[in-house]
Amino acid sequence: MTSTSENSFNPGKGPGSPVGVALLGYGTVGSEVLRLMTEYAGELEHRIGGPLVLKGVAVSDTSKPRAGVAPELLTEDAFALIARDDVDIVVEVIGGIDYARQVVLAALKAGKSVVTANKALVAAHSAELDDAAEASNVDLYYEAAVAAAIPVVGPLRRSLAGDQIQSVMGIVNGTTNFILDAMDSTGANYDDMLAEATRLGYAEADPTADVEGHDAASKAAILASLAFHTRVTIDDVYCEGISSITAGDIDAAKQAGHTIKLLAICEKITDKDGNQAISARVHPTLIPRDHPLASVNKSFNAVFVEAEAAGRLMFYGNGAGGAPTASAVLGDVVGAARNKVHGGRAPGASTYANLPIADFGDTPTRYHVDMEVVDRVGVLAELASLFSDRGISLRTIRQEEVGEHARLIVVTHSALESDLHATVEALKDMPVVKEINSVIRLERD
Known part of the structure; x- marks a missing residue:
């Protein structure tokens, strides 16, 4: 089937024309979007070339009082609002996947440009959404889906479009960064810092999506897709959270001159035969x-990009919150509105590379293994032999006395994840190894 965009060019409504906006959702982010849209109305009109006009706000219950929005603009029928002829742009800040997918697809198919902050939706259904936008010759923007106010999507899609990106690595979840940073600075344990994060409002009542890494995995899928011109979904991302990190792990990292962060790591890897694949x-x-990411504290986010020509770049700032997220949403609204007024369309998805997704076991990484072993002569030689027999070289070995046993911390050089994992499993079967306290990966050499 030939897409609409191949047969037509959007000429635009013309300078001075109003741009109708439908807002889906009026929670923390939605209310901030409307506040900024109202407060900056004059300036936004100059930047766009025409005024933004709110046509309606879709909510789940219109009987509830909604500060900052006229009651007559509220509706419970998002689909009817989307279908109106005077709506040009749909802003989706509902969250979730299934219902959000329905309304966003309906908007795109109706010829409306869409701005969304929904990382779970984009990570799970990017192909379907991109195809719908392409077929209708409209824009699909989602800057706020990765790191709120931190501009990452735009630079990857436009500013670095002439470069070869080698890796994208980032702290993209504020809750987990707050917890790990607090554990590092105070010596407290995970449970206490999770409770503190909940008290301060950084963690949700159910923090699973954050602490188990699912939120960061959605963002990793988006970053990898953009950076490597390959379709990557959340199902392609290996995911492991921070709930097993202990105060002892933090202390061991300190002694080694390191800190522990929950990282989203996306990179292009090349095997021994020269074949390339994407690891996320x-x-x-x-x-x-x-390392620049080590100093990112509290609930801040940062994304570290390495590109062949541009070198190393870092984007840092507030990665969550109503106002920061609304800032990114409104930036996208301005971009979509300009195109509605003046014509044209923003760059769509680029998946020409279509590289395979590497199995996690085929990804090179490094291990930091903390274990308790029998304290006797020859144990180090036995352990070193096990690693050597599997083709894994050791970078450092540190030994401490722990009661009747010895605590041994081994740091490997880079090796395939599958080989490292199999070696740890073999360690568990050795009589001289009494316990594996933890296994944490290191950023590679």
Whole structure:
């Protein structure tokens, strides 16, 4: 089937024309979007070339009082609002996947440009959404889906479009960064810092999506897709959370000159035969304290990009919250509205590379293994032999006395994840190994 965009060019409504906006959702982010849209109305009109006009706000219950929005603009029928002829742009800040997918697809198929902050939706259904936008010759924007106010999607899609990106690595979840940073700075344990994060409002009542890495995995899928011009979904992302990180792990990392962060790591890897593939993963990672990401504290986010020509770049700031997220949403609204007024369309999805997704076991990584072993002569040699027999070289070995046993911390050089994992499983079967306290990956050499 030939898409609409191949046969037509959007000439635009013309300078001075109003741009109708439908807002789906009026929670923390939605209310901030409307506040900024109202407060900055004059400036936005100059930037766009025509005024933004709110046509309606879809909510689940119109009987509830909604500060900041006229009651006559409220509706419980999002589909009817989307279908109106005077709506040009639909802003989706509902959240969730199934219902959000329905309304966003309906908007795109109706010829409306869409701005969404919904990372779970984009990570799960990007192909379907991109195809619908392409077929209707409209824009699909989602800057706020990755790191709220931090501009990452735009630079990957436009500013770095002439470069070769090698890796994208980031702290993209504020809740887990707050917890790990607090554990690092105070020596407290995970449960206490999770409780503190909940008290302060950084963690949800059910923090599973954050602490188990699912939120970061959605964002990793989006980043990998953009960086490597390959369709990556959340199902392609290896995911491991922080709930097993202990105060002892934090202390061991400190002694080694590292800190622990939950990182989303997306990279292009090349096997021994020269074949390329995409690796996307989320897991706790030790990084040196002099690495730029190590200083990202509290609930802040940062994304670190390495490109062939541009070199190393870091984007840092508030990665969550109503106002920061609304800032990114409104930036996308301005872009979509300009196109409605002046014509044209923003760059769509680019998946020409279509590289395979690497199995996690085929991804090179490094291990930091903390274990308790029998304290006797020859144990180090036995353990070193096990690693050597599997083709894994050791970077450092540190030994401490722990009661009747010895605590041994081994740091490997880079090796395939499958080989490292199999080696740890073999360690568990050795009589001299009494317990594996933890296994944490390190940022590779």
